[in-house]
Amino acid sequence: MSKILITILATVLAIAIWTGTVFVGTSEGWWKTPITDSAASEEFVGSVRAKVSAEHRGNLGFALIEKGKVVDQFSVSSGEPVDENSIYQVASLGKWLTAWGVMVLVEDGLVELDAPVSKYLTRWNLPDSDFDHAGVTIGRLLSHTAGLDDRLGYNGFDTAAEVQTLEASLTRAEDASPGKSGIVKVGGEPGAEWDYSGGGYTILQLLVEEVSGLSFADYMKQRIFEPLGMTRTTFDHDEAIALGLAENFTPNGKTEPFRWYTALGATSLFTSPADMARFVAVQSPGGVQSVLSQETLTAMASSHATSMGADVWGLGVMLYAPNNQDGFIIGHDGNNEPAINTAVRFDPATGDGVIALETGSSLLATEIAGEWVFWKTGNVDNLTFAMALERMFLWIITGCAIILLVGLVIGWRQWRNRRV
Structure with a gap:
């Protein structure tokens, strides 16, 4: 040779x-090195405080949870003071709660997880496509594997008067994020691959309303928030205003009004750090709640979708990294204009978790949550990996x-x- x-x-x-x-x-x-070499929670929180102080302008609420209990928390603001009970609009983080609402319908026997969603819809149906819509099941909508190609992304409306009906939004969302058509349709073989779809969760919002006979906000309040004791959590814009909203900040430190949404289940939950801590606590070992069975929670936290060979999604929750105990760190993130970023990470095996809700930075909450995952497990968070791709x-x-x-x-x- x-x-x-x-x-x-x-x-x-x-x-x-x-x-x-x-x-x-x-x-x-x-x-990659952890944010602190110490295993002590106070050292981790100290490092997070330093990062926030150096990088953040706006509002931020943070909580660290160990074994289902809040062991440390803090809030910072560049404007009106905020605390653990302040209300934030948390964008796509609400999909996790929406999934709970859907799974209650499943446990009540009102819908079947593997049934086509069209079986339960009368007000709107998917437009014709080259694919079999029988494969667009409730479970696949929850795991973003139903073949929808909208990849929404909703930017919301300036006023309540502009908000579309659910049916109109599903046909063509006028507030679609830049570069998106706003049309919710089947563009790929259902079940073939994972493809993030905000439109899928708007379909699930419609499903909840059709099956329950209630508005989505009322159903979620009655079946999820009130039973869990989440008194400062809502999908109702007017109720959120009455509770008192934390200011929305832009990256340059200015404030902007919050926006109005049709796609509540996909992107417009309002909640507080304290209520999200309660939501994590009731799912921890020894936590008490009567909304969903442990069997259902286990199924939600199991892999239902992969991407690039990695397990990435359960039923309504993201699988961020292995927890080194034959399971996953689970949770959800939210990101929206002007600079809303929220993140919750939770280990169902230990009851440990982290919560970061903020406005004023595009990715700070996600970065903090990813640091927690690496600090706790030594594994790289999927979103941390995605941010490192470039x-x-x-x-x-x-x-x-x-x-x-x-x-x-x-x-x-x-x-x-x-x-x-």
């Missing part, structure tokens, strides 16, 4: 090794370019020497 051919093969092998090493190293956290690809491209350049130089010298 000629030297040039050996050089080509060696270059290709080196590129493959470099690419694999950077990818695996990033996903496994080989060069830098990871830059390292891969740079390294591959250097390897290729070296290979070309060596090959050129070998070719020149051979000619001589």
Whole structure:
């Protein structure tokens, strides 16, 4: 075998090794360090406080939970004071609570998890497509595997008068996030792959209303929030205003009014850090609640969807990382305009968790929650990995370019020497 051919093969092998090493190293956290080397909760909270102080302008509520109990919490504000009972609009974090509402219907025997959602809908149905809509089941809507291709994203409305009906929003959402058509339809084979769909949760909102005979906000209040003692949590905009909202901040420190939504179940829950701590506590070992059975909670926290070979979604909850006890760190994040970012992480095996609700930063809550996951488990949070992708690809491209350049130089010298 000629030297040039050996050089080509060696270059290709080196590129493959470099690419694999950077990818695996990033996903496994080989060069990531925890926010603190100490296992003490007060050290973790101290590190979070320092990060918030250095990076954040706006409102933020934080709580650290150990074995189902809040062991430390703090709130900061650039405007009107906030505390653990202040009300935040938490965007997609509400999907986790919406999933609870749907699973109550399942436990009550009013809907079947594996049944087509169209079986229960009369006010609106999916537009015609090239795919079998019988595969668009309630369970697949919960796990974002129903084949919907909307990838919504709702930006909301400036006033209550602009809010669309559910049916109109599902047909074409006027508040669709930039670059999205706003049309909820089946664009892929149901069950084939995971594809995040805000529109799927708007369908589930309609399902709840059709089956229960109540407005979505009233149903969730009666069946979820009141039984759990979540007295400062609502999907009702007017009730949230009456409870008193924390100010919405933009990244430059200015305030903006909160926005109005049709897609309540997908993106417009209002809640407080204290109520989210209660929500986590009742799911902890030894927690007491009568809304859902432990069997259902276990099913929700199990893998129902994968992406890039990783388990990413249960029924209404994201699977962020292995918890090192044959389960997952679960929860949900929310992100919306002007700069709403919320995150909850929870380990069902231990009752440990973290809550960060904030406005004024686009990703700070998600970053804090990801730091907690790595601090607790040594595993990289899926969203932390996603945020590292751009830098990871830059390292891969740079390294591959250097390897290729070296290979070309060596090959050129070998070719020149051979000619001589």
